[in-house]
Amino acid sequence: MISYAPLWETMKKRGATTYILQVKGEISSSTIRRxxxxxxxxxxxxxxxxxxLNCTLDDVMAYLLDTEPSSEV
Incomplete structure (x- = not known):
């Protein structure tokens, strides 16, 4: 599973808001919701x-191992 928890921490550290993402980055409200x-x-x-945010992907997202076994090989 992908988690965007690092994004919210990075935004907090940099004093950024979702409004800034929408205005400066032209990121839609539906993308913010996602x-x-x-x-x-x-x-x-x-x-x-x-x-x-002048950061790397590690500052935006993290991959978390799923707890359920996958049927994929």
Whole structure:
């Protein structure tokens, strides 16, 4: 599972708000909603977040191991 918890911490450290993301990065409110729900977003959005916040992907997202076994091989 992808978690965007690091994004909210990074934003807090930098004094950024979702309003700044929408105005400076032209990130839509529906994309903000998807980020808050840990849903998928485009790589363009991830790039924009890193650019606005002057950070790396590790500061925006984290991969968490699923607790349920996967049927994929």
């Amino acid at each position: 980020l808050k729900a840990n849903e998928s977003v485009s790589t363009n959005t991830l790039k924009t977040l890193c650019k606005i």
